[in-house]
Amino acid sequence: MATYTLDINNIKHEVDVSEGTSLLWVLREHLGLTGTKYGCGIAQCGSCTIHVDDTPMKACILQVDTVAEGQKIKTIEGLSDDGDHPVQKAWIEAQAPQCGYCQSGQIMQAVALLKENPNPTREEIKTYMNGILCRCGTYLRILEAIELAAGAKIPTN
């Protein structure tokens, strides 16, 4: 067991866990940040996508000790105060989620995409989002939501 200090959503958290523990378990089971989901554990599904220093990463394969040196971790809970990030608003406008389980990961990946590339083409969106699985098959609406967010065609109310 060791004590690690994690900077998550601009709040410092201390956790006592074994070296090598997956960041995903730390987030979900130790800190209660359950918006980030477990889907495969081998970085194949992307349900656990978070940002580490603004880069989208799969939390399931990150060991806690590698992100406890001042890296800024952002999870879906830290994306906005009231679920009103433009990407989240676009997601609602497009009525994208079905079961919803993968959507935190989808949204975190999409936010990173638009930060890197504010006006992506359809093909660029597909390529960037390819690592995040959705079994309900909401891909077309995710695409639509990203295009809405990119075009800022989001109704304000």
Add this chain to the structure above:
Amino acid sequence: MSITSKRIDRRQFLKSSSGVALFIGVSGILPQLISCKEPKKLAEQLEKHRLTAWVQLTEAGELTIYNPAAEMGQGSMTSLPLIFAEEMDADWSKVKVEFSPQEAEIYGGEGWRPGSKLMFTVGSRTTNSYYSTMRKAGAQARYVLLTAAADHWDVPLSELSATNGQVVHQKTNREIGYGALVPFLKMPETLPDFAEDQLKNPKDFRLIGKEIARTEIPAKVDGTAQFACDIRLPEMVYGVLERGNLHGAKPDLTNEEEILAMDGVLKIVPFDYAIGVIAKTLEQALDAKKQLRIDWSKSQASGYNSQQIYAEYQKIADRRQKGEVTVEIGDVGNALRSASKTYMIDFKNDYVYHAQMEPLNAVVQVAEDLQSAEVWVGSQQGPDTKLGVPGLLGILPEKVTVHLQYLGGGFGRRSMNDFVEECAVLAMEMAPRPVKLIWTRKDDITYGTFRPLSLQRLQATVDATANITGLSHCVVGDGGNLVASGARNDHYDIPNQLVEWREATHGIRLKHWRSVGHGPNKFAIECLLDEVAMDQKIDPVDLRRKLMAKSPKALATLEKAAELSDWNGPVKEGRAKGVAFVEHGSLGTGVCEISVDRNSGKIKVHNFWIALDAGVIVQPDNVKAQMEGGIIMGMSSVLKEQITIEDGRVQQSNFDTYQLLRMQDIPDRIETALIASYDHPEGVGETATPMVAGAIANAFLRLTGKRLRHLPFTPERVLEVLNS
């Protein structure tokens, strides 16, 4: 506790309950009544007074309406309360939705069999089976409010109307909000048992059929939507099981002491088919699971190789002796004897896995005296509303409280509650500490329950004028209805039809998988039709048009899909269109447009057009979303997904070896036309998926002249067919 001692004067209850409970609700007497020991008496009591248990109202006019169904992405959290609110004339902007208590006597649907009440979210039956229930309950809630207003204003009930959360007395130009009526509420002695014709004329619907946003979507974009795996309770510990990948094998743990000595490990719990480990933290439980050394016995599945079994299945299909006949219309034998031409084709499909994004899990807490339990779970519910827990613990059902959570996908997997029972066993061992059971993805796949592998042998007969006179459909595979359902044709006018199932068992765990037998069977039927069409030089749409002549609703979907897809219009170079029809409650025709990379064997689906008749459409946009999702899941299974078994062992273990469709492979467009109808709503969740295989294979046939007859159409198989 006797019922009579709990008989509260309802008027007093309504006044004293801080203006919150309009009817019996969670805040009031229901939980106490439910905990009584005589559920039958309770049911009678509720029946006698016809108390509505569906809605709560605050003085501010805020409504909480219960959803009795599981929410797994299909939209029940909106559609069922919306139907209720429609008849209640509620102000939808003031509606909140919660899961109802899991109590089938009160919240069960009657759509399964007459007289039964089940909470069971399967078979795309939720809207279909709850439509009348929710309408009537909404109308009763409205009636209570109108009665209260009539009493308050001292006017005849017949002079009152309601709209958008207000009761109106037109004569005196008065209106009062539902919330303002709370102090004057009293429960009428009886509630009218509204007949269908006393409910709203569907032409007057204000909510049903309109574009209403789904209630639970905001919680699904900010991470607050709660799934069972998100539950954390004080003193909670973690359970995992090692079940191996040979179904039916029995474990023999050879390093128990070593495991028990590991950090955080609290207990080892043996099962017939698995070894369970309970530890303080999830990572400790998973670490211990990895270290388990288990000798597995052989099982029925030992020696079974799925990809080599088809030869045997063909031999079974060759036998003269018929299997279990599930459909017999006319005389297929006669049709065969008098046919001018006969077509016989075998179709095959490999196993597929549910791959719901949330691996199975549950949280269970058993009381220290083992006499009660609480369960947090994402379940499609079941005939046993308490999910097997009372039986395991030997306690009464009312001693088990099930807290239903959102489901991270169901697709049929979560209507089997093996994982809940596992968690209850672990929780019994740890009582009163709550246990969270997690299946890893590997567990979820290797100990999965699959849509069975099967072979279909179809024979069609045509007469001299190219009419299809007979259709014989022989299904060989394991699982009865799991393979045989969906082989029936109610909308094709074929005078002689025979469907029979021939059993073959291998000890592999099987389960309903979205659309069940419809997937493989509609694939076979729709491909056979195109085979006949091609040979007889008939256009595939024309052929179906003729077959659907006596089924105008089915025909309307065909015509609409042909129109949407510009069926007769020009096709881009290198592309072709294919058509398929499916009935699964609702009726749908799908047309896809594909191309094929002849070097890689990869099929690209460019467009999908669907026309659907589902009766009254409660949420049009959501029905379209179900069509989109159904097509994508269908494409994923048809183009990629494959579970294989070698010597009884499941060969795939995660999403690296079990590939799902990803965003790069989606079509440019999935367009759905909804056919206007005032008929009773039919399910929509499983109508799109079974269209996909037939539509793609039929497009492929028109594009290449070659036949795809074995699911999935992986690039390797496509190349093999192209080069044949």
